[in-house]
Amino acid sequence: MWSWVRVPLSRQLAKFTMETKLRFFKQGNNWYADVPNHTLDENEMVMGADIALDLLGKARNKEEFTITLSDKEPSQPLLHLNMKNHDDEGAWYQLSGYLYNSFLDTLMSETDCSEEFNEIWLCNVTHDVFGSHPKDIYLLKIK
Numbered sequence: 001m002w003s004w005v006r007v008p009l010s011r012q013l014a015k016f017t018m019e020t021k022l023r024f025f026k027q028g029n030n031w032y033a034d035v036p037n038h039t040l041d042e043n044e045m046v047m048g049a050d051i052a053l054d055l056l057g058k059a060r061n062k063e064e065f066t067i068t069l070s071d072k073e074p075s076q077p078l079l080h081l082n083m084k085n086h087d088d089e090g091a092w093y094q095l096s097g098y099l100y101n102s103f104l105d106t107l108m109s110e111t112d113c114s115e116e117f118n119e120i121w122l123c124n125v126t127h128d129v130f131g132s133h134p135k136d137i138y139l140l141k142i143k
Contacts, residue, residue: 033125046123049120067139068140071134080095093137
């Protein structure tokens with residue numbers, strides 16, 4: 001038999017926070033997230049996320065690494081992704097933080113980049129990592 005339990009409003013409104021590790025790898029010229037139950041095409045990183053991963057890979061001379069991500073703000077994140085727009089297919093995030101400044105320096109010195117690189121798009125596979133598209137994602141560690 002079902003019964004109703006009253007939960008205090010403060011507990012109902014408490015934000016669930018999550019920290020997770022996610023492996024990224026490069027095949028050919030493309031970057032992929034290693035998210036189970038999705039095809040390689042669904043896990044492909046595009047629309048700015050591939051550029052960010054390329055810069056991380058070049059800086060570490062690696063084509064595979066694991067990133068620790070959180071939706072809870074730490075004292076000094078390496079990179080902060082702040083959601084700007086969400087639709088049926090994914091969300092656009094604006095970049096900031098220590099690594100973002102490093103990205104800009106690298107892009108300006110290695111390319112003929114006249115536009116500022118400051119946004120990436122993440123598809124709905126993100127829902128299988130965080131449960132939804134969090135308003136903020138923080139990059140904590142890279143291994």
